[in-house]
Amino acid sequence: MAAWTCRFLLYRGARVLAGRTGAVAAADSCLFQSVRTVKTTTWWEEHLTEDNKSYMRKSLGEEYNRQIAAKLHPLKDEPWPRQEWTKESRRVGLVAVKLGMAPVWTKTGERHVVTMLQVQDCHVLNYLSKEEYDGHTAALMVGGKNASPFYKSDEEMEMFRLAGVPPKQKVTTFKVSDNAIIKPGTPLYAAHFRPGQYVDVTAKTIGKGFQGVMKRYGFKGQPASHGQTKTHRRPGASGPGGDPAKVFKGKKMPGMMGNVFDTAHGLKVWRVNTRYNVIYVHGSVPGHKNCLLKVRDTNLPTYVEKNINPPFPTFFCEEDEQLPEDLYDEDLFIHTQPSLTL
Amino acid sequence: MAACTRRLDKVMFSIRLLRNIQQKNERFLSTSMRRLDEGSDGGKPTKFTPPPKPVIIDKTQSEASLRKFLSPEFIPPRQRINPLKFAIERKDMIQRRKVLNIPEFYVGSVLAVTMADPHASGKTNRFMGICIQRGGHGLGATFVLRNIIDGQGVEICYEMYSPRLQQLEVLKLEKRLDNNLMYLRDALPEYSTVNLDMKPVPHSVTGDVPVNKTRVRMRPKPWSKRWERPKYNVQGIRFDLCLSPEKLEHAQKWAEPWREYDMLKEYDTTALEERFLKEVQTEMSKSTCP
Numbered sequence: 217m218a219a220w221t222c223r224f225l226l227y228r229g230a231r232v233l234a235g236r237t238g239a240v241a242a243a244d245s246c247l248f249q250s251v252r253t254v255k256t257t258t259w260w261e262e263h264l265t266e267d268n269k270s271y272m273r274k275s276l277g278e279e280y281n282r283q284i285a286a287k288l289h290p291l292k293d294e295p296w297p298r299q300e301w302t303k304e305s306r307r308v309g310l311v312a313v314k315l316g317m318a319p320v321w322t323k324t325g326e327r328h329v330v331t332m333l334q335v336q337d338c339h340v341l342n343y344l345s346k347e348e349y350d351g352h353t354a355a356l357m358v359g360g361k362n363a364s365p366f367y368k369s370d371e372e373m374e375m376f377r378l379a380g381v382p383p384k385q386k387v388t389t390f391k392v393s394d395n396a397i398i399k400p401g402t403p404l405y406a407a408h409f410r411p412g413q414y415v416d417v418t419a420k421t422i423g424k425g426f427q428g429v430m431k432r433y434g435f436k437g438q439p440a441s442h443g444q445t446k447t448h449r450r451p452g453a454s455g456p457g458g459d460p461a462k463v464f465k466g467k468k469m470p471g472m473m474g475n476v477f478d479t480a481h482g483l484k485v486w487r488v489n490t491r492y493n494v495i496y497v498h499g500s501v502p503g504h505k506n507c508l509l510k511v512r513d514t515n516l517p518t519y520v521e522k523n524i525n526p527p528f529p530t531f532f533c534e535e536d537e538q539l540p541e542d543l544y545d546e547d548l549f550i551h552t553q554p555s556l557t558l
Numbered sequence: 559m560a561a562c563t564r565r566l567d568k569v570m571f572s573i574r575l576l577r578n579i580q581q582k583n584e585r586f587l588s589t590s591m592r593r594l595d596e597g598s599d600g601g602k603p604t605k606f607t608p609p610p611k612p613v614i615i616d617k618t619q620s621e622a623s624l625r626k627f628l629s630p631e632f633i634p635p636r637q638r639i640n641p642l643k644f645a646i647e648r649k650d651m652i653q654r655r656k657v658l659n660i661p662e663f664y665v666g667s668v669l670a671v672t673m674a675d676p677h678a679s680g681k682t683n684r685f686m687g688i689c690i691q692r693g694g695h696g697l698g699a700t701f702v703l704r705n706i707i708d709g710q711g712v713e714i715c716y717e718m719y720s721p722r723l724q725q726l727e728v729l730k731l732e733k734r735l736d737n738n739l740m741y742l743r744d745a746l747p748e749y750s751t752v753n754l755d756m757k758p759v760p761h762s763v764t765g766d767v768p769v770n771k772t773r774v775r776m777r778p779k780p781w782s783k784r785w786e787r788p789k790y791n792v793q794g795i796r797f798d799l800c801l802s803p804e805k806l807e808h809a810q811k812w813a814e815p816w817r818e819y820d821m822l823k824e825y826d827t828t829a830l831e832e833r834f835l836k837e838v839q840t841e842m843s844k845s846t847c848p
Contacts, residue, residue: 315643319698321721325674332643492642505639549721551653556721558676 260366272366280362280382287339287381290402291535299395301528303520306353307396308530309512310338310404311360311386312495314419314503320486320496321549325556330486331501333417333509335493336361338404339381343397344389353391356398359384360508386508396529406493407531409511411545413485414519415495418510419503423475433468478502482516488543611659623764627662628835630692631699631718636825647696648834652841654719660726665689666734666770668752669703671716672725682724685714687752690739704742706751711743731761732770735793744781745774745795776800788813 261269287293301307312333320330342357349355357375363385365373376383379400409415429435429451437449451470455463480501487496495511503509513523544550632651634644654660663669670686687705690713694700699718704711716723729752742750749772761768773796776785785792786801786809797806817823 313640316639318643318647318696319717319719325720325722327717327720332646334640334642489646492646494646505637551650551719551721552657553721555658555724556674557681557724558674558722 276365283380283382284337284403287401287403289534290399291532293401294399295402296397296399298529301525302395303524305393305395305528306391307513307526307528308340308356308358308390308392308398308404308408309388309415309510310335310406310408311358311384311388312336312338312406312509312511313361314501314505314507314509315494316505317500318496322547323549323556324547325549325558328486328498329500330496330498333495333497333501333511335404335406335408335495337382337384339379339384340398340400340402340404341375341379341381341384341387342400346394349389349391354394354397355389356392357387357389358404359387361385386510388510390510390512392529398529402530403533405490405531405533406488406495407490407533407539407543408527409485409488409495410526411485411487411543411548413523413526414482414514414516415485415497415511416479416481416514416516417483417497417501418477418479418512419501419507421474421476421478421502422504424473426471427473428470429468432470432473435468482514482519484545486545486548489541490539490543491541625662625764625767626835628831628838629660629662629699631695632834632838633695633827633830635695644696648837649841650697651719652838655842658723658726660718661728663689663701663728663731664733664767665692665737665739666732667728668730668756669701670725670727670729671703671714671723673716673720674722674724685712686729686754686756687712687714688739688742688750690742692737704739704750705754706747707754709747711747711750727758728761729756730759732768734770735773736791738790739794740783741776741781741785741790741792741795742774744783744785745776749774784809 260272264272312335315332315334317329317331319327321327338358338360340356341359344355344357346352346354359376359381361384362382365376365383368383373383375387381401424431428449430437430449435451438444438447438452440448451468454467454469480499483501484498485495486498488494489496497511501509513526514520542550549556632648634641667689668686669689670684672682672684674681675683685703685705687703689701690704691702692699693702694717697719700715701718702713702715704713706712773794775796776799779800783790785795786797786806788810789812801809
């Protein structure tokens with residue numbers, strides 16, 4: 217994490233000189249050059265030779281594969297005792313990557329849109345007991361999508377080293393009940409969710425930067441013509457008037473929009489692809505394409521009865537029965553079926 | 559290429575194999591002449607296979623001379639999307655194509671579409687018209703058919719992979735000078751009318767698609783869009799009959815001659831097209847899964 221600054225200098229003089237003398241310098245073509253001013257920090261490949269760099273990268277990939285292979289069979293590796301699902305138990309969620317959106321059709325011909333979320337290298341990293349976490353519920357830390365260890369500090373790497381998994385790009389905490397705890401290092405798969413269940417998806421929304429009040433809060437603005445002087449997108453009045461004689465805290469005003477965490481609640485899972493670990497979730501989710509999301513079972517009371525008897529505490533690849541490549545919801549039209557006759 | 563030569567060898571060896579290969583190849587060839595069913599293969603009791611699609615196959619022609627066509631919705635747009643998403647969508651598209659025959663057609667062809675409709679008598683409705691636009695990528699690909707019925711212009715946008723579509727027939731396969739015929743809305747009605755009793759026009763499966771070079775006469779201005787402007791790049795309108803040369807020159811003010819040199823807009827899809835075409839052909843030639 218070398219935070220170095222550089223100065224951009226204009227080397228116009230040097231170029232003219234080179235032209236006069238007739239000598240051609242290698243760095244002559246660009247007018248701008250950057251000069252490093254802070255030299256205390258360094259990045260991992262700064263002082264390595266080429267073959268050392270390639271060796272480091274290759275050994276990194278091999279190490280990842282070894283770690284993932286070692287964790288492929290969690291049930292043979294002294295797993296923690298598995299308990300039965302009850303109505304009050306809360307199980308862990310997943311970290312997924314938003315791939316994109318696609319249309320789906322139901323058996324009655326209605327068209328819906330779904331978002332495809334892929335679960336890439338999701339592992340349980342750490343267990344925090346009730347006392348360690350907040351005094352009320354236990355928690356499990358889960359990470360998704362492998363990342364490079366060269367840009368992580370030693371404190372961050374400690375958790376990954378203890379769990380024996382490659383370092384992850386996103387690490388989140390899920391509150392779980394005591395009967396749903398999983399040993400750190402267990403891989404989590406997309407079959408953890410089944411079609412027909414309802415999930416909540418949390419992600420950072422797309423950042424829009426500093427935005428005015430019309431885009432940010434949907435204010436109506438002012439008319440475009442009929443005498444308006446320089447006032448078309450302004451907020452207008454900011455409060456009652458002389459009685460409070462102040463503007464209340466939390467007044468909606470222009471500011472930074474987006475790039476905050478937002479949750480989409482109550483999204484139905486239409487389809488799960490166990491081969492590529494893809495979950496098809498109803499509607500849209502916050503975040504841009506290829507962003508990392510947090511997926512967990514719904515908290516909404518209306519969908520509580522849809523989420524009964526899930527794979528508990530999670531789906532284990534080796535022990536549970538071999539699932540087919542695609543799991544579909546019962547209302548979903550599968551493309552191998554003949555065309556609908558309504 | 560190796561696959562083609564292998565298949566050619568098989569054709570030389572046995573006629574039965576040829577017939578099987580013809581039946582498999584019917585999926586991505588499109589004609590509209592009816593052919594009597596060849597009759598079931600005698601001998602071994604097989605599970606029910608759907609009757610072969612009506613197709614004319616010239617037995618003297620080898621597979622190498624058949625026209626290679628990859629539907630444009632298979633080509634992914636130039637975005638930062640994981641190719642895995644397109645691969646999964648392509649699998650679904652191929653599965654749907656094994657059930658419903660989506661023929662080869664271009665903008666300017668005349669199609670007839672039969673769709674399931676719960677409110678129609680007989681539960682299906684049939685519409686035919688000229689395809690004026692093909693849009694969308696992947697499973698959400700659409701095409702718009704235009705026709706004039708009882709003096710009223712009607713355009714219907716169909717989703718190609720919707721399960722409500724039951725049959726797609728190409729009545730006339732041809733291309734036009736443009737790949738977007740939205741200007742037919744402002745053209746004289748005779749150019750958008752398709753006779754509802756039209757019989758399918760036979761077309762060949764080899765060689766180039768015939769290009770209809772008609773240039774359309776327009777109604778008087780105002781039009782829905784300023785079709786004379788270079789951004790629409792319309793070749794198929796008789797501008798000389800509706801606009802004066804000064805107006806045409808004035809429209810050239812909106813030309814953006816630097817766009818052809820814009821390197822960020824370059825998108826070379828030839829390698830992708832070859833790969834996807836081969837993938838689609840191999841997947842379609844595999845028989846329907848048990």
